[in-house]
Amino acid sequence: MTLLRDMRYPTPQELGLAARALADEHPGEVRLRQAGTSRAGQPIWVLSVAATATTTATATATATATATAGPVGTAGGDARSVLVVAGAHANEPVGGATALSLARRLLRDPAPRAGCGWHFLLCADPDGADLHRTPRPYSLLDYHRYFFRPPGPEQPEWAPSLLPADRLPPETLALTALIDELRPVLQVSLHATDLGGTWVQLTRDIPGLAEPFAKSAAELRIPVENGASDAAGWPSPGPGIFVIPQPGSEAAGAFHPEDTRLSTWYHAHRYAGTTAIVEVPMWASDLVDDPAPHPDPRGALRMLAARLTADAALVGAARERARSRDGDRDGNEDGNGDGDGPRPGGFENPAAAPLLRAVDWTLALIPRITVEWTGAGAPAEATAAYIASIDAFGRRLSLRAAAMLLRVLRAEGHPAAPGLDRLVTGWCEEFAARFGARWIPVATQVEHQSRTVLAAYDRLVAADRATGRA
Numbered sequence: 001m002t003l004l005r006d007m008r009y010p011t012p013q014e015l016g017l018a019a020r021a022l023a024d025e026h027p028g029e030v031r032l033r034q035a036g037t038s039r040a041g042q043p044i045w046v047l048s049v050a051a052t053a054t055t056t057a058t059a060t061a062t063a064t065a066t067a068t069a070g071p072v073g074t075a076g077g078d079a080r081s082v083l084v085v086a087g088a089h090a091n092e093p094v095g096g097a098t099a100l101s102l103a104r105r106l107l108r109d110p111a112p113r114a115g116c117g118w119h120f121l122l123c124a125d126p127d128g129a130d131l132h133r134t135p136r137p138y139s140l141l142d143y144h145r146y147f148f149r150p151p152g153p154e155q156p157e158w159a160p161s162l163l164p165a166d167r168l169p170p171e172t173l174a175l176t177a178l179i180d181e182l183r184p185v186l187q188v189s190l191h192a193t194d195l196g197g198t199w200v201q202l203t204r205d206i207p208g209l210a211e212p213f214a215k216s217a218a219e220l221r222i223p224v225e226n227g228a229s230d231a232a233g234w235p236s237p238g239p240g241i242f243v244i245p246q247p248g249s250e251a252a253g254a255f256h257p258e259d260t261r262l263s264t265w266y267h268a269h270r271y272a273g274t275t276a277i278v279e280v281p282m283w284a285s286d287l288v289d290d291p292a293p294h295p296d297p298r299g300a301l302r303m304l305a306a307r308l309t310a311d312a313a314l315v316g317a318a319r320e321r322a323r324s325r326d327g328d329r330d331g332n333e334d335g336n337g338d339g340d341g342p343r344p345g346g347f348e349n350p351a352a353a354p355l356l357r358a359v360d361w362t363l364a365l366i367p368r369i370t371v372e373w374t375g376a377g378a379p380a381e382a383t384a385a386y387i388a389s390i391d392a393f394g395r396r397l398s399l400r401a402a403a404m405l406l407r408v409l410r411a412e413g414h415p416a417a418p419g420l421d422r423l424v425t426g427w428c429e430e431f432a433a434r435f436g437a438r439w440i441p442v443a444t445q446v447e448h449q450s451r452t453v454l455a456a457y458d459r460l461v462a463a464d465r466a467t468g469r470a
Helices: 012-025 056-066 094-108 126-131 140-145 170-182 210-219 264-271 297-326 352-374 384-412 417-435 442-466
Strands: 030-037 043-049 080-085 116-121 186-196 199-202 241-243 274-284
Touching: 012 030, 012 043, 012 094, 012 126, 030 170, 043 094, 043 170, 080 094, 080 170, 094 116, 094 186, 094 442, 116 170, 140 186, 140 384, 140 417, 170 264, 186 264, 186 384, 186 417, 186 442, 210 442, 264 274, 274 442, 297 352, 297 384, 297 417, 352 384, 384 417
Parallel strands: 080 116, 080 186, 186 274, 199 241
Antiparallel strands: 030 043, 043 116, 199 274
């Protein structure tokens, strides 16, 4: 794929064009269709690669599934379906490249297609992806220059955990409808982190996944994140593999403002499916796979909480200076949210509104996180990798809020922009230096995610056969 050779991430438009070309090249095996429409009217594309004839081991399951046969490449015509979701987070662009690479790989080596159709949601949030414009970042600073990550309620996967059903965005509705249609035995959500290591979150354990996952990471020189802050205290059947806890468990809500079990990850459970969330870093740091015990985890967490609070205060002060320019939430000055008030100080940049919503949501999240870090539940024992992951997470939050706010202020020529620019530049340089940031080429990111997806399916099928489910 040319985009990979050029070391850049494809845009949603480029993904659609490449997928259309692939479907035209393989009309009997590949189909591209529109699964929905974004809030801004952009198409949400799904690329399907049809199942091939089943082997003897899966013949019985195929006969059962084909009793309600449907079109080639859909759940009704296949014994199984796998759904791969890319672009759920606007600032994590590698997933689309991985989806296309996987589709091409399945055409070259069709073994995983035996009795199984593969479906790729190429970009779950095309509007958000258009606002995060860094197809070829050369540094953390370059990555953050045009950074965007929408607030939780506007993220396709997380919206169901934060909004009532009648307010879900169309991107979420398209994704859940696709899950309802395909009933995937495996859903894989492709994610990325700016700086750190690789890890996998599972809604159910997939026995044996840790071994091929670790092997791929080692061969590609990607550190395994052994203490991911996203999975604090979760069961871990192997390095970098985390199983989301059951309801009522002490770790079930650690550092998550959302109820994970209401997300689209769990929608596949309605059909006995499993979801795997595969994270890969853009820049790697060996600090996140250090298994040595940390000498004072609670002291470190108190220090990190104090730093995050101070950093957030700096961003918050700049946000207050901007507030006089953007009026209330809908960009007017009369405070009633109906858009009919005067706009003497409203921002003219159309991207300002979503950027500021994201800034405000991030800043509002930080106090809850610092309370978690300093509360009674803070761990008395932890690895150096875990503390490093928390360190990175805290830096990431304040930096993202500052970077998005800077985009708004810079576009308006706001007098606070130069000072905030210096802050963002300094934080990026400190982040990279502290963690020894090492760029992972796009093709390597794609290769590791692709291997992990295929390994997850292979191990899931093996586990089903062992228990008589396949």
